Amino acid sequence: MxxxxxxxxxxxxxxxxxxxxxxxxxxxxxxxxxxxxxxxxxxxxxxxxxxxxxxxxxxxxxxxxxxxxxxxxxxxxxxxxxxxxxxxxxxxxxxxGRGFDLACREPVCLIGGGMGIAPLAFLAKRLALSGRDSSLDFVLLGARDGDEVSSLADDFSQLGYTVVPATDDGSLGHHGFIPELLDDVLPAVSRVYSCGPYPMMRTVVAKCQKADVVCQVSLETHMACGLGACLGCTVQGNSGQYVHVCKQGPVFYSGEVAWTE
Ligand SMILES: Cc1cc2nc3c(=O)[nH]c(=O)nc-3n(C[C@H](O)[C@H](O)[C@H](O)COP(=O)(O)OP(=O)(O)OC[C@H]3O[C@@H](n4cnc5c(N)ncnc54)[C@H](O)[C@@H]3O)c2cc1C
Ligand code: FES
Missing domain, CATH: 2.40.30.10 (Translation factors)
Incomplete structure (x- = not known):
């Protein structure tokens, strides 16, 4: 690359x-x-x-x-x-780094929390441009309050997605945490793409595993070099080995990571 x-x-x-x-x-x-x-x-x-x-x-x-x-x-x-x-x-x-695998023609759900929404906008645009029917896809966006998420939500809506926000203070959309909305959406999708705080993604991954839905996550760790040279970004992989988030990620299939912490 x-x-x-x-x-x-x-x-x-x-x-x-x-x-x-x-x-x-x-x-x-x-x-x-x-x-x-x-x-x-x-x-x-x-x-x-x-x-x-x-x-x-x-x-x-x-x-x-x-x-x-x-x-x-x-x-x-x-x-x-x-x-x-x-x-x-x-x-x-x-x-x-390694990005999202876009090879899914079935309905998908993009779920992001806080600044984890950032990579999902690029992903949403690429998916929409691939000729799929975005109205069957879901975008779930979690944020502290409505100010943080409203203009971002508009960007996804303009691409034709069904957008559902959730805010910590209830000022826009669902009052609560964004993974709480996933249960209603999982029966309608074949794949989930997620980025956000680690506890949020751990909950998302657990729900996807229970529903047998493929899930890709984008991880954020401390990074000093971004090039695979410093070991600063490692997390534990599924069989105990350490993986570099900057080179082998930041996007992983959920089963590649040990969700221990
Ligand atoms: C692959 C990747 C993509 C990212 N994408 C975005 C993005 O799109 N938008 C965005 O706002 N942020 C993103 N981040 C996080 C962003 O890199 C940090 O917020 C930024 O480096 C902080 O720099 P700073 O100098 O302001 O803070 P610093 O002075 O470096 O740190 C301030 C505090 O934040 C903590 N901190 C810093 N970085 C992280 C981290 N990655 N995880 C947990 N705690 C941290 C530090 O320990 C310290 O306590 C991403 C991180 C990674 C690894
Ligand atoms: S950030 Fe240096 S090895 Fe990943």
């Missing part, structure tokens, strides 16, 4: 909620090679503080060579990213 390091010009930054931003950059080489579920390592400054690149899922990809990244401000790197303006430049390395 080709990987590129590109100096990218920021073309837009949108603030979707108090601490959630969406960055648009021109990255034609990475955009041209990207597959849903892959990620980029972003150098947030030209200098050395912070030294390490930060990993972000490819949220959206456009034929003209643009990429969107969706992120929540949680520390130094994301704080710096949130202060970027159109015309600034940042360095991206990617596309990295």
């Amino acid at each position: 080709p990987e590129f390091q590109e100096k990218c010009r920021v073309s837009a930054i949108e603030q979707l909620a108090s601490d959630v931003f969406r960055l648009t950059v021109h990255a034609p080489l990475i955009a041209g090679a990207a597959h849903p579920g892959q990620f980029v390592m972003v150098r947030v400054v030209d200098g050395f503080d912070p030294l390490l690149r930060r990993p972000f899922s490819i949220h959206q990809q456009f034929a003209g060579g643009s990429l969107k990244l969706l992120f929540k401000v949680i520390g130094q790197g994301t704080h710096i990213l949130s202060g970027l303006a159109a015309g600034d430049t940042i360095s991206l390395l990617g596309p990295l």
Whole structure:
């Protein structure tokens, strides 16, 4: 798989909620090679503080060579990213890792929580463009509140998906956690694609296993290099071996991972 390091010009930054931003950059080489579920390592400054690149899922990809990244401000790197303006430049390395397997013609469910929604938007677009009937597919989106999820939900609705949100505070959609909605959807789908906090995905995986529905998950771990060189991102595989999330993932079939923690 080709990987590129590109100096990218920021073309837009949108603030979707108090601490959630969406960055648009021109990255034609990475955009041209990207597959849903892959990620980029972003150098947030030209200098050395912070030294390490930060990993972000490819949220959206456009034929003209643009990429969107969706992120929540949680520390130094994301704080710096949130202060970027159109015309600034940042360095991206990617596309990295193994993405989602799209080979399913039957109805599917995409379920994301928090910033785990990010890679599902690219996935939803690719699936919709493959000629399937998206109205038979479900998108379940969990978030802290309506502000965090409403504009993201619109993106999926515009592609023809049946979108059901859930919020922790009940300000939009179901009041509660998003996996609670999965039981009603599983009988109607053949595959589930999931990304979000680890406990959420563990619940999703358990429900899929019980219903005998294939499930792919995108895992987020700490990553220092993103290239398979530092061992910083390992998780335990299904037979006790350690797997690199950056190289063998971030997308796995649920049975490839030991859901122990
Ligand atoms: C493959 C992959 C894709 C990702 N995609 C996205 C995305 O699309 N949008 C998004 O908002 N975030 C995403 N993340 C998480 C993102 O990389 C981190 O939020 C970011 O690196 C934090 O950088 P920071 O400098 O702001 O925070 P730091 O200062 O590095 O950390 C702040 C705090 O957050 C904790 N932390 C940092 N990274 C992680 C992590 N991966 N898991 C758990 N705790 C962490 C640190 O331990 C620390 O306590 C992804 C992570 C991976 C591995
Ligand atoms: S992040 Fe360095 S090996 Fe995966």
